[in-house]
Amino acid sequence: MxxxxxxxxLSWLERIFFIDFVRGLKITLKNAxxxxxxxxxxxxxxxxxxxxxxxxxxxxxxxxxxxPAFQEWVNRYNIQVEYGKSRCVVCLRCKRACPVPQxxxxxxxxxxxxxxxxxxxxxxxxxxxxxxxxxxxCPVDCLYQTDIHETASYTRKDAILTLEILEQIGRDWxxxxxxxxxxxxxxxxxxxxxxxxNDVKLPKPExx
Amino acid sequence: MHSFWVDLLVAIxxxxxxxxxxxxxxxxxxxxxxxxxxHIQRRPGPMVVGWHGLLQPLADGVKLLTKEDLFPRYxxxxxxxxxxxxxxxxxxxxxxxxxxxxxxxxxGYKVKPILSDVNVGLLLVFALGxxxxxxxxxxxWASNSKYPLIASMRKAGVLVSYxxxxxxxxxxxxxxxxxxxxxxxxxKQIEQKLWYIWLQPIAFVVYMFAAxxxxxxxxxxxxxxxxxxxxxxxxxxxxxxxGLFPLVEWYIEGLTLSAIAVVLFFGGWSPINxxxxxxxxxxxxxGPLSPFVWFILKTTALFLFILWLHWTLPRYxxxxxxxxxxxxxxxxxxxxxxxxxxxxxxxxx
Numbered sequence: 196m197x198x199x200x201x202x203x204x205l206s207w208l209e210r211i212f213f214i215d216f217v218r219g220l221k222i223t224l225k226n227a228x229x230x231x232x233x234x235x236x237x238x239x240x241x242x243x244x245x246x247x248x249x250x251x252x253x254x255x256x257x258x259x260x261x262x263p264a265f266q267e268w269v270n271r272y273n274i275q276v277e278y279g280k281s282r283c284v285v286c287l288r289c290k291r292a293c294p295v296p297q298x299x300x301x302x303x304x305x306x307x308x309x310x311x312x313x314x315x316x317x318x319x320x321x322x323x324x325x326x327x328x329x330x331x332x333c334p335v336d337c338l339y340q341t342d343i344h345e346t347a348s349y350t351r352k353d354a355i356l357t358l359e360i361l362e363q364i365g366r367d368w369x370x371x372x373x374x375x376x377x378x379x380x381x382x383x384x385x386x387x388x389x390x391x392x393n394d395v396k397l398p399k400p401e402x403x
Numbered sequence: 404m405h406s407f408w409v410d411l412l413v414a415i416x417x418x419x420x421x422x423x424x425x426x427x428x429x430x431x432x433x434x435x436x437x438x439x440x441x442h443i444q445r446r447p448g449p450m451v452v453g454w455h456g457l458l459q460p461l462a463d464g465v466k467l468l469t470k471e472d473l474f475p476r477y478x479x480x481x482x483x484x485x486x487x488x489x490x491x492x493x494x495x496x497x498x499x500x501x502x503x504x505x506x507x508x509x510x511g512y513k514v515k516p517i518l519s520d521v522n523v524g525l526l527l528v529f530a531l532g533x534x535x536x537x538x539x540x541x542x543x544w545a546s547n548s549k550y551p552l553i554a555s556m557r558k559a560g561v562l563v564s565y566x567x568x569x570x571x572x573x574x575x576x577x578x579x580x581x582x583x584x585x586x587x588x589x590x591k592q593i594e595q596k597l598w599y600i601w602l603q604p605i606a607f608v609v610y611m612f613a614a615x616x617x618x619x620x621x622x623x624x625x626x627x628x629x630x631x632x633x634x635x636x637x638x639x640x641x642x643x644x645x646g647l648f649p650l651v652e653w654y655i656e657g658l659t660l661s662a663i664a665v666v667l668f669f670g671g672w673s674p675i676n677x678x679x680x681x682x683x684x685x686x687x688x689x690g691p692l693s694p695f696v697w698f699i700l701k702t703t704a705l706f707l708f709i710l711w712l713h714w715t716l717p718r719y720x721x722x723x724x725x726x727x728x729x730x731x732x733x734x735x736x737x738x739x740x741x742x743x744x745x746x747x748x749x750x751x752x
Contacts, residue, residue, distance in 0.1 A: 224711065
């Protein structure tokens with residue numbers, strides 16, 4: 196059933212004294228003297244949440260790999276594991292999961308000792324939709340999305356993330372935010388400047 | 404002969420001062436408006452150029468001057484440029500009959516801080532105010548483009564309706580003062596110890612509405628209507644030519660209409676009024692400067708009130724606007740005039 200709701204017609208008193216105007220003016224005046232809630236963007240920047248879907252990164256081998264999955268994949272593909280280098284095992288699952296697969300350019304190479312290692316890993320960010328399917332698909336927690344969101348560049352060439360850049364971003368991210376617990380925005384102390392007034396209370400889960 | 408040259412010199416100084424005020428303050432008011440709008444929406448507004456963006460109007464001016472000057476292919480070049488002149492000149496000319504303060508003596512010469520104290524000052528104000536309709540209509544027509552044409556027709560409709568209303572609205576104060584000269588109206592109010600707003604609240608409300616309509620401000624900004632008409636009749640103007648129209652329409656006209664409202668309803672340069680008793684001047688320590696400060700304060704307050712309204716209210720439809728003008732405000736003002744005309748002689752004469 197459709198319930199039709201019409202605005203309440205104004206009474207004569209309200210018409211003569213512009214009561215609705217006055218109400219609106221009161222609200223704007225109240226807001227005009229409240230503190231501003233914006234950030235002055237190029238000069239001050241808000242930290243994005245840890246799980247932000249920004250530029251991609253390759254996490255590097257540093258002893259925090261998901262075990263035993265990482266060891267299993269390394270054994271299966273006979274991968275040369277090197278400390279401080281990408282965890283990639285060249286399984287190409289990211290490319291398969293991608294809605295625009297041609298943005299990935301992945302190659303591995305065989306070392307003289309018979310083991311294998313990733314040699315080329317290019318991502319063309321001009322085609323990327325930042326959907327994060329490749330991150331979900333990665334079995335060794337290597338490919339990852341970071342909080343870097345200023346992705347503009349002067350040339351198309353700069354929009355391509357090579358293996359070196361990915362590793363560098365990953366190393367940087369691991370130093371900055373790896374230890375940080377996953378949080379939602381409301382709990383995040385780094386974002387309190389935005390949310391300090393909202394006074395949002397999360398409903399408590401029942402029966403815990 | 405000697406006094407002629409002195410008069411000429413005084414007139415030239417007055418003209419320069421008034422032009423400086425009108426154009427300088429007019430440009431600066433863009434900053435004020437942006438700040439007010441921003442804070443109402445809980446933003447800080449311009450912050451980069453100068454202290455709290457104080458030099459932003461200069462930066463905007465430089466930007467507008469260096470922009471490409473476009474002209475629509477089948478437009479009428481003569482009318483296109485005439486529209487700019489017709490917008491700027493009458494709006495600035497209105498300042499010539501705005502009294503900024505009482506007569507004062509300097510180096511033995513008596514100087515009235517009003518450019519030309521003509522005895523039909525108010526008539527001049529509204530005659531020049533109606534010239535705005537030519538500017539808008541020509542701008543829309545000469546651009547040879549559909550949005551400007553729609554906008555200019557809307558604005559012409561609004562202006563024609565509200566010119567009638569505003570003229571009838573100011574009849575009340577004119578009847579009370581018995582003169583058309585702006586300077587004498589203020590003197591009368593001081594003499595009668597009465598701001599006319601106490602006796603003419605209806606006229607004041609109607610005047611404010613009509614002033615909003617003439618300035619093209621919310622709730623009557625159908626000709627601007629950035630959501631539907633992409634800022635109306637200025638679409639085909641570029642660079643500084645584009646900058647001039649809002650400058651004139653929103654700021655210079657806004658200033659003059661606020662100043663005229665102060666003259667008519669708030670006793671010009673007189674301090675706070677207690678009706679029929681006298682004036683209370685909390686700024687007495689400023690001495691001879693106090694009347695000027697009062698005039699500026701009142702005009703600023705009224706202008707800020709207009710800005711406040713602008714950033715609060717939504718927009719009327721064109722039919723609602725003209726309906727308001729002809730069906731509600733015109734009868735109201737006529738009623739007001741009749742009551743005033745009956746009562747005024749009983750009270751004062």
